[in-house]
Amino acid sequence: MGAAKYIKQAFQNEWKGVKDANYDYASMMRQRGLEYRNDESAIKRIERPTNLTSARSVGYKAKQGIFVVRVRVRKGTGLHHRPKNKRRPKRQGQAKLSRRISTQGMSEQKASKRFENAEALGSYKVAEDGQWHYFEVIMADRDAPTIQSDKNLAYLAHNQQGRAERGKTFAGRSNKENNKKNMRKHRAKVALDHHFG
Numbered sequence: 645m646g647a648a649k650y651i652k653q654a655f656q657n658e659w660k661g662v663k664d665a666n667y668d669y670a671s672m673m674r675q676r677g678l679e680y681r682n683d684e685s686a687i688k689r690i691e692r693p694t695n696l697t698s699a700r701s702v703g704y705k706a707k708q709g710i711f712v713v714r715v716r717v718r719k720g721t722g723l724h725h726r727p728k729n730k731r732r733p734k735r736q737g738q739a740k741l742s743r744r745i746s747t748q749g750m751s752e753q754k755a756s757k758r759f760e761n762a763e764a765l766g767s768y769k770v771a772e773d774g775q776w777h778y779f780e781v782i783m784a785d786r787d788a789p790t791i792q793s794d795k796n797l798a799y800l801a802h803n804q805q806g807r808a809e810r811g812k813t814f815a816g817r818s819n820k821e822n823n824k825k826n827m828r829k830h831r832a833k834v835a836l837d838h839h840f841g
Contacts, residue, residue: 648697655695677773686716687758693780694770702766702782702814703797709788713759714770715751717777744823748815751779752808759783763800764808767815 654669661670676694693699693712704710721741731737745753752764762783771778784791786800807813811820 648700651695652697655698673771677771677778680714680716680771680778681773681776687754688714689759690714690780693782695768695780698768699780699782702768703784704765704782705794707790707794709785709791710765711762711783711785713755713781713783715754715767715779715781717747717751717754717779719747719772719775719777745819746815747777748779749808749811749813749819751777752781752813752815755781755783756806756808761785761787763804763806764813766813 654667657664657667657669658673661673663670690712693704696704699712704712722743724738724741726736726738748767748769752767755767756762756764762785765782765784767779767781769777770780784797784800786792786804791797792801804812808816811817
């Protein structure tokens with residue numbers, strides 16, 4: 645079994661909370677979450693990825709011009725304003741509400757906004773606690789000579805600004821597809837209500 649498979653298996657054990665003769669994976673995950681939570685900055689550039697296999701799968705390369713950012717995103721559905729009148733309680737719009745963008749998509753947009761000279765290639769989750777999700781976002785400096793000379797990354801120098809905001813990453817594409825599905829369902833329901841109403 646190669647090193648990548650060992651790394652992947654170790655992270656899977658951490659998420660599952662496995663305890664074996666060698667390691668208590670649950671405590672390792674808990675300790676990492678505490679370290680991240682005690683860090684004051686919500687967006688922090690780090691030296692190397694925590695989960696190397698996940699980082700490589702979304703475009704990480706150990707070369708100049710590519711760096712990793714850890715981003716903290718809150719849990720929950722955010723703030724929703726309650727209508728003041730003319731609603732039945734079940735139509736108040738307070739329960740089962742969700743945003744049109746996932747927390748992973750939010751993390752990529754936060755990193756992209758902080759590092760304006762770089763583009764988000766992708767992201768993956770590294771930890772969570774009761775209040776926060778923690779993601780690592782792989783960023784590439786589109787103006788770096790090493791990026792422009794790389795045949796797989798040279799496209800970043802041409803019309804790729806704001807990839808995270810335009811839904812060009814994996815998380816962004818997922819958000820767009822889910823929003824399209826939800827809109828189709830909503831329109832079908834409205835048409836039925838109007839027809840039989």
